[in-house]
Amino acid sequence: MISPSGLPAQPAVSTGRRRRDGGRSILIAVVSTLVFFSVIGWVIVSSPSWPLVQHDFFDAEVFWRYLPVIGSAFVTNIALFLITEVLVLILGLFIAVLRSLPGPVFFPVRLVAIAYADIFRGVPSLLIIYVLGFGIAGLGIPGVPNDPFFWAAVSLTLVYTAYVSEVYRAGIESIHPSQAAAARSLGLTQAQALRYVVIPQAVRRVIPPLLNDFIGLQKDTVLVSYLGLVEAFRTANIEQQSIFNYTPYLALSVIFLVITLPLTRLTDYLVARDRRRFLAGAR
Amino acid sequence: MTAEVVRIEGLHKSFDKLEVLRGIDLAVREHEVVCLIGASGSGKSTLLRCINLLEAIDAGRILIDRTDITLPGVDANKIRRRIGIVFQAFNLFPHMSVLDNVTLGPRRVLRLPRDRAEDDATELLARFGLADKRTEYPDRLSGGQQQRVAIVRALAMHPDLMLLDEITSALDPELVAEVLSVVRELAAGGMTMIIATHEMGFARDIANRVCFLDAGRILEDGPPSRIFSAPTEPRTRQFLDRVIAAGRM
Structure with a gap:
């Protein structure tokens, strides 16, 4: 017996069996998934208060009516995280470099950088937003703006710069x-070695964890609603209170997923690719 | 008599409590090729790294062209650009093409314009059979090719002195020859070199002088014909016997 490729039949039999095995595992996966979600769905839908919950959280009419309203408020969140991400990328690297400066002369610089990273990673983001947004803005220092968007961007930048500087440092x-050493042996200064040799390689290596922090930052833009900034969460909140229905929150969750899911998948892909490269490099 | 390029006097170097170099005296003249031999851990690599100021020394003096480079206030970067070093593990920059690896020093340290640095690099690469690898990245090259690129990278700074630190130790045996032939070409061109090596046959061929290092001291120093056939020190003889027994000579 000769297979279509012209090869003897023997290998074709074994690949055929492997393919059948593959088909069977797909079948098992599909059945198991259907059973699993059916059971969970049945438990939820058959619970005594399901109709009430369905009405409060999953009202299709409310969902479609408020999706555009919340979507247009979400532009504020997008503007906030885009501006913040750019600042965080630059400042984070700056702090990381300060922290890696060698020698006793730079001890105070390192100390300040360490204290900054520790404090802003150790205090809940919401408290920092409150303290800066109401505290500093409330001082009324001439020339210091008290626009909530400004303080929202400042707070999130400070919090996420602390995280990202640690990522860069790692x-x-x-x-x-x-x-x-190879760079220094060519006569490059310490700063040049950092700039041309170390940092370019370090940045490539930390892109996946950086994207992870950005996902967190994008979600945390809802926290600044506490400063009175009418962004997407605050809008959903206002609508919920006026119609006594929680479905606007569901709409906002869906909007967030649309933004964060591609980034999450990209991060996973990059992590997997790095691992493949590492394994290939290790040989 | 040609001028002295390197003079080392009473060099000591410790890592924490481990004394790696215990009083090294060595002078190398222009166009001279000196091979450092000795067991692993005898201090060969550390000596080379001290000459390039990659390691701070504990005692002694190192003079390059009669200037003491161990005095405080000496601009180490200025010294290093005149001394090329090639490492056992190549240490090419993996994020840069071959051409960028080779031109980094000339462009950033010597401040050559890009086109001049690239012309120079292309010429050097061609001389060592690497012309077609200009745009490749290091991970696409064989070990022998990577090490030849590393040699070219050091040469691109037009150094007065080359330090080669066991540059064939990380290579598959069939790739050693192509790297050693590059070194032979450099020697023929009159490059002053200090070479730490385990390749005794190569050392015998290429060296004007061979130094046997043992426990951080130069135990024996002389022409290869004498060191390899009639060493005076029992430790040298012992080392060479072991090397011959291992089939490395």
């Missing part, structure tokens, strides 16, 4: 010292 420390 990346810088993961580059083997022999790379800096």
